[in-house]
Amino acid sequence: MSFDDFDNEMIPYVEFADNANERTPCVLVLDCSGSMRGEPIKQLNIGLKALEQELKDDIDASSRVQLLIIKAFGKDEAEVSSDWIDAMNFEAPEMEAAGLTPLGKAMELALKKIEEQKCLYDSCGITSKRPWIFLISDGEPTDYDWEIVAKKCQEAQKNKKVVIHAVGTQGANLEKLAKFSLNSPKRLSGLRFTEFFLWLSRSVSCVSRAVPNAPEMIEDTGEWDE
Amino acid sequence: MNKSLLKTKIVAASVVGCLHESKNLPCQDYYKYARAKNLVAVVSDGAGSAKYGKIGARVLCETVCDMLKNAKFENMEKEVVNAVKTVRKKLCLHRFNKSKKENGLADFAATLVGVVYTKNKGLFFHIGDGAAISLDEKNSFVASRPENGCFSCETFFFTQQAWFENLRFTKFDNSKNIFLMSDGLTSFAFCSDFSDIERKFIDPINNFLNNEQNIVKSRKALVNTLNTPRAQKLNPDDKTLLWIGVGND
Numbered sequence: 001m002s003f004d005d006f007d008n009e010m011i012p013y014v015e016f017a018d019n020a021n022e023r024t025p026c027v028l029v030l031d032c033s034g035s036m037r038g039e040p041i042k043q044l045n046i047g048l049k050a051l052e053q054e055l056k057d058d059i060d061a062s063s064r065v066q067l068l069i070i071k072a073f074g075k076d077e078a079e080v081s082s083d084w085i086d087a088m089n090f091e092a093p094e095m096e097a098a099g100l101t102p103l104g105k106a107m108e109l110a111l112k113k114i115e116e117q118k119c120l121y122d123s124c125g126i127t128s129k130r131p132w133i134f135l136i137s138d139g140e141p142t143d144y145d146w147e148i149v150a151k152k153c154q155e156a157q158k159n160k161k162v163v164i165h166a167v168g169t170q171g172a173n174l175e176k177l178a179k180f181s182l183n184s185p186k187r188l189s190g191l192r193f194t195e196f197f198l199w200l201s202r203s204v205s206c207v208s209r210a211v212p213n214a215p216e217m218i219e220d221t222g223e224w225d226e
Numbered sequence: 227m228n229k230s231l232l233k234t235k236i237v238a239a240s241v242v243g244c245l246h247e248s249k250n251l252p253c254q255d256y257y258k259y260a261r262a263k264n265l266v267a268v269v270s271d272g273a274g275s276a277k278y279g280k281i282g283a284r285v286l287c288e289t290v291c292d293m294l295k296n297a298k299f300e301n302m303e304k305e306v307v308n309a310v311k312t313v314r315k316k317l318c319l320h321r322f323n324k325s326k327k328e329n330g331l332a333d334f335a336a337t338l339v340g341v342v343y344t345k346n347k348g349l350f351f352h353i354g355d356g357a358a359i360s361l362d363e364k365n366s367f368v369a370s371r372p373e374n375g376c377f378s379c380e381t382f383f384f385t386q387q388a389w390f391e392n393l394r395f396t397k398f399d400n401s402k403n404i405f406l407m408s409d410g411l412t413s414f415a416f417c418s419d420f421s422d423i424e425r426k427f428i429d430p431i432n433n434f435l436n437n438e439q440n441i442v443k444s445r446k447a448l449v450n451t452l453n454t455p456r457a458q459k460l461n462p463d464d465k466t467l468l469w470i471g472v473g474n475d
Contacts (some may be wrong), residue, residue, distance in 0.1 A: 002442070003442055003445070003446055005443075006442065006443045006446035007443075007448040007450075008450070009443055009446045010447055010450050010451050010454075011430055011431055011434040011435075011447045011448065011450075011451040012430060014426075014427060014430045014431060014451050015424075015426035015427055015428060015430075016414050016425065016427065016454070016456050016457045016460050016461075017414060058468070061234070110454040110461075136278065178275055182270055
């Protein structure tokens with residue numbers, strides 16, 4: 001008999017336990033429109049670097065939290081700036097500001113990427129916590145059908161498929177941002193992106209360590225929330 | 227009462243990790259075994275960062291097997307040291323070592339995990355990561371665990387100047403089964419703090435390979451199992467497992 005005769009042969013019941021750490025997926029949807037030029041985008045990038053370091057320094061979070069970054073920019077464009085990656089391997093991308101604020105498109109992409117990732121987890125037998133989406137903007141959505149997507153977001157949250165938090169900097173239209181989430185939007189004090197991302201790291205780390213079915217534990221927003 | 231003759235069985239497989247596969251690079255792991263006066267088996271993981279890591283791994287496995295298969299077990303630690311020294315000398319003269327000196331060895335960097343077994347006595351020898359496990363009749367284990375540097379991504383290689391300080395020996399006896407593995411499998415084979423072996427990984431493989439008589443089928447099943455998408459996703463490194471069912475032949 002040849003090697004090829006056993007193409008489908010497997011050793012039964014072998015478990016690959018290693019990184020079967022339950023994953024906590026977290027998506028950052030970032031407004032990188034023209035109005036973020038200058039100090040805001042600079043502070044955002046500093047904040048992302050702080051998030052990278054903080055998560056890598058956290059033994060639990062570094063292997064359990066998975067990050068995805070989507071940016072809304074240009075002529076109503078939404079694109080993945082950093083695809084799904086374990087926090088231990090995450091490298092903060094350098095964001096640039098230009099163009100409009102297609103938050104609807106970006107949130108729709110976030111929902112789609114979450115759906116895809118959930119399928120991948122399931123196929124690999126990896127359990128996961130409910131995904132988080134953080135929508136961060138200094139303005140308001142500019143794409144024409146953003147309200148349809150906002151409804152989809154609320155629906156997904158109602159169906160417990162995702163937890164969405166909207167955060168607006170000074171000048172952001174919190175009323176419109178609120179439509180993407182069942183939770184009240186938060187206002188970022190000044191340009192305290194670093195404080196915000198450190199808080200995010202602590203919160204997502206806390207959630208990643210929580211026992212199954214524990215209530216969602218969000219850290220005190222402390223200094224960054226107005 | 228006559229003891230029935232149980233033949234020693236060896237099944238080994240290497241699979242390319244998806245990291246190397248995506249870059250169209252070959253598997254950097256190598257293994258070799260030999261049976262003469264002693265049973266010798268060696269697994270080596272060529273450093274991905276080294277230009278000729280795979281060559282280093284191959285020369286190491288072949289030379290160590292050749293030199294230890296008929297060596298006296300009583301002197302085995304010295305014999306292992308001599309074998310590594312011989313490999314280093316060979317690689318100093320290798321045509322890819324332009325400097326023809328020891329500082330050119332870094333291009334051949336590879337880890338070493340091996341075993342010599344004879345008459346119910348065994349010795350693991352080990353530099354760097356990867357691991358070796360011996361299971362006895364009662365299924366209790368003796369292990370040679372991976373050793374890493376200050377950071378988890380750093381390990382030790384036989385090509386380093388301080389290789390001798392990082393060469394570790396572990397004695398054991400009355401083995402029924404022996405596992406040698408490269409770094410791509412250690413996280414599956416041990417619990418997270420390496421204090422215990424992961425029975426849900428080790429036992430099914432051990433049971434299957436002990437019971438399956440067809441060597442070709444055993445090897446194919448091992449290859450397929452190590453190559454499952456889940457294993458590849460959880461650890462994208464090359465994976466080598468060398469399993470020995472110790473007989474009384």
